[in-house]
Amino acid sequence: MSTPATPSSWVEGAAGSGFDVDHLPYGVFARSGERPRVAVRIGDQVLDLSVVAAADMVDTHELFDQPTLNPFMAAGPAVWDSTRAWVTGLLTDQTERDLVEPALAPLDSVTMLLPFTVGDYVDFYASEHHASNVGRMFRPDAEPLLPNWKHLPVGYHGRSGTVVVSGTDVVRPCGQRVSTGSTDGGAPQPTYGPSQRLDIEAELGFVVGVPSAMGERVATSDFARHTFGVVGLNDWSARDIQAWEYVPLGPFLGKSFATSISAWVTPLAALDAAWTELPGQDDPEVLDYLRVDGPAGLDIEVEVVLDGEVVARPPYRTMYWSPAQMLAHTTVNGASVRTGDLWGSGTVSGPERDQRGSLLELSWGGKEPFTVAGRERTFLEDGDEVTLRYTAPGTGGGRISLGEVTGRILPAR
CATH class of the missing domain: 3.90.850.10 (Fumarylacetoacetase-like, C-terminal domain)
Incomplete structure (x- = not known):
């Protein structure tokens, strides 16, 4: 069930780490005075998906301006796959840096929250x-x-x-x-x-x-x-x-x-x-x-x-x-x-x-x-x-x- 190797990220410190673009885990973060929203981790940085999705006019941008992963998780495999491909492109294509860098924040500057509302x-x-x-x-x-x-x-x-x-x-x-x-x-x-x-x-x-x-x-x-x-x-x-x-x-x-x-x-x-x-x-x-x-x-x-x-x-x-x-x-x-x-x-x-x-x-x-x-x-x-x-x-x-x-x-x- 292996897939072809993916290119490394241009984000400093991400290439070859446990959080390069072959991983891209999802979470929910908050900063002081701001509402919680969805992020992806890349290296030791947090990428605010709500900001970059809105700027890139992604159809599903509202799924990331949420205090929980539940709406995104409920969207199903097609949305999961397309989002992963989109984020991978953003983080490996140097031409996307101007769009992405303003939405990056050091991991130690944010508070990570319970990532999803637990059902059963x-x-x-x-x-x-x-x-x-x-x-x-x-x-x-x-x-x-x-x-x-x-x-x-x-x-x-x-x-x-x-x-x-x-x-x-x-x-x-x-x-x-x-x-x-x-x-x-x-x-x-x-x-x-x-x-x-x-x-x-x-x-x-x-x-x-x-x-x-x-x-x-x-x-x-x-x-x-x-x-x-x-x-x-x-x-x-x-x-x-x-x-x-x-x-x-x-x-x-x-x-x-x-x-x-x-x-x-x-x-x-x-x-x-x-x-x-x-x-x-x-x-x-x-x-x-x-x-x-x-x-x-x-x-x-x-x-x-x-x-x-x-x-x-x-x-x-x-x-x-x-x-x-x-x-x-x-x-x-x-x-x-x-x-x-x-x-x-x-x-x-x-x-x-x-x-x-x-x-x-x-x-x-x-x-x-x-x-x-x-x-x-x-x-x-x-x-x-x-x-x-x-x-x-x-x-x-x-x-x-x-x-x-x-x-x-x-x-x-």
Whole structure:
């Protein structure tokens, strides 16, 4: 699914960077006293699309003079493709500099906002390595994967109202946590207080552009027609709250307090060189509606950075379930998707210890501490800052850098 290499940009510092014209992610920015509007990132510059589209008399200019990407995402693949071609031309043709340069601003001079209005939010559990690790920790005497895991992408419905943009602080959540039981051997009893096992989950998020109708199903082959792009995603998790509440209906308060996403949305076209084969789904074979033709996985590298130190490098290419299968499963019962709907991949983890995308796995449930800055660590402490970084092969032959996701832990209130 590769495309011919694109020329480099004339914007200073963009050529050969993770934000050259083979990337061109979209976001929403604001400056003091000005209304939010849509931008493209090129190098370390922000291109105000509302200004340049109006000056160039582009038919769709009103889509960019908006406080959210939703109208542009809803316009569909033809508009996405034509916009990408137009912006690429502006940023590679020297004769366009006089038009474009007044609409450029340094990234550090603007405030990046939540890039789209989130509709529904669903989080999956698509890594076999992550699911197996969790199973071994919590069900040591049973099979690590439950019987349904290789037949369908397991997921839960999250809370869209607490999806926040990268850079937003995260307050340590409070809730019920289970005790170890009474001294006379009675049943475990809950206590209330701040989570003591606060965690991260390094994920990718996928954003719906074109909606579907209720009662219709989105086939795996229609993934690109409905999906606008990809964001970095951190599904913050309170493991002690989650452990007490999740039986029998699954995660709730242990997940709903915050989910962070990157300020930049990487369009699917920028990932044309990143598609790769899935690890294999022939034992057992998946049902027909989940079958995919050709490469359906993504070769994206993730870094988990805790207080400035890389503690894990999870590879997304090892994921068992593809994004196309997750979307197909979401709609197989006739449920519709809307512009701005977001679904997460679930924790990205590989087969090696340094490829685990959660602190739960890195510390093996808190029993095997890992070292950060010479100090043993397990779960998150107040003041910790976590950054997720992502790179992928670019169509220009190098690598593109997807939007980072950063959050800092504040004490419970």
